[in-house]
Amino acid sequence: MNCIIIDDEATARAILGHLCKSVDNLSVLEEFPNAIQAIKYLNHKHVDLIFLDIHMPDFTGFDFIETIKNPPKIILTTSDANFAIQAFEYDCIVDYLLKPITPERFQKAIQKAASKDFSRSESTSTEQVEASTANDLYVNINRRLIKIDIPSIYLIEAKGDYIQIKTEDQNYTVHSTLKKIEDKLPVDTFLKVHRSFIINAKKIIDIQDNSVLIKKDVVPVSRSKRSELMERLNLL
């Protein structure tokens, strides 16, 4: 089993690194002082297990879990017992270690992570089915959960800390990320064509050079996404 450690506190990283050394067949691939660096690393590396601190500036452990696609097994590490209930809402979290971490408690967490009974893949696939079969998406705007009919969405654009969702009838500005909404949309219909745009491929009017026309919006298509877009088309 391999793992990474994410904690903004060097002392905590050192303790976890030392405890990991005491476990056979557990190797620490990298340590990160913040979640952003870890996300970049996980874009091109697979890991079996993550030790994740909850309290980090700017980007918390829970933000991190919401951001990464198909998270591996995660052991949360924190000085705060108050998040235990929230932690177990995530299927990927196998244990919750309170700092200062004792060797005995650490060993128990590792046994849980290594346990064959813990089947992350099953829960992940269930989530995907739920996301892909549901036609409704609820967004939080001014403390109201507003229902959006997913097939009516034709374009989603990232705008700083917000995303703008354009539908046949109305536009919505929501405090969220493209990454989060991408995970909630059916993959056979929606396609991220650019780092700032997700389109509904069924609503394309035409494609020219490196852009698509959807309703009255001309949307750029990045070079890396162009081939994926072309594969989706029923070309004559």
Add this chain to the structure above:
Amino acid sequence: MEQPNLSYIHSMSGGDQAFERKLIDIIKREFPTEKKIYFDHITSDDYIRSAAHVHKLKHKISILGLDKSYEIAVAFEHNLREGNTTLQVEFESILTVMTTYLENI
């Protein structure tokens, strides 16, 4: 007043003295920075950011075996998040004790 000790560090090191030295060096290096950031925020009445750094300092308080002081830090962090500074004097006394200890080991 409760005094720091190395019981936790000894118990988790498995007798690895090189690691113990390394960990103490990291704490000695990291603690003054965290303490300074805490004082910067509390001086500017930024209680939420102060609470975040009390949270971080809590870990080192517990590593140094300060069990009762840890409870004070927990309560002080909570107070700061509620917008009041009750236990500030007590918490800062803990930081002073830790500073003296770390300067002498």
